[in-house]
Amino acid sequence: MLILVIKEPSDVVAVPFWFDPLCPWAWITSRWLLEVEQVRPVRADWRIMSLAYLNLVQREGKGLSDDYRQLMTKAWGPVRVCAAATEHGGPGVLGPLYTALGTRLHNQSRRDDPAVVNEALTEAGLPESLASAATSTEFDQLIKDSHDEAFNEVGLDVGTPVLRIAGTALFGPVITPAPRGEAAGQLWDALVIVAGTDGFFELKRTRDRKPSFE
Secondary structure: OOOOOOOOOOHOEEEEEOOOOOOOHHHHOOOOOOOHHOOOEEEEEEOOOOHHHHHHHOOOOOOOOOHHHHHHHHHHHHHHHHHHHHHHHHHHHHHHHHHHHHHHHHHHOOOOOOOHHHHHHHHHHHHHHHHHHHHHHOOOHHHHHHHHHHHHHHOOOOOEEEEEEOOOOEEEOOOOOOOOOHHHHHHHHHHHHHOOOOOOOOOOOOOOOOOOOO
């Protein structure tokens, strides 16, 4: 006799994932996590952090080139819109909004297109009026609170993405392109082992590829 077992929601593990929408590497990792959702009992719990806050405030802008400093100044806009959207519609809006923003910023290479934010808000079913948050400090404390939850644990010598796996916050994985299908699941399995290893801190090699959004 065939017995159909239906997993209850309690079987699904929420994975906090902190991102800055402007970071291409976080975007690739986020697409990997969505692949993992299809082959493992996990669910992305989208949260915001700010590269601008990390680099310009917490690190006081030390060692930044003029070009990167300008990029960080621009980075306030998208994450502020994400914060405003969260305040407006709750954390559940972050996933659709991040997908809408990231597709335009990264896959479509439209970082300098002022229409991106309004288009993304519309696609996510949110009011375009939230775009005004890009130039406002009204939601900066919300950003800092979310950011600090991750970086108080993982430390300031990393960037985005940050994931919490099995109770441990980790930077990464930094990958390109995003693994698909069972390959995505196997990388997840490896990270679960890493996160559960007491005293583990770092694995790294120099990046020799540009981000691939395929």
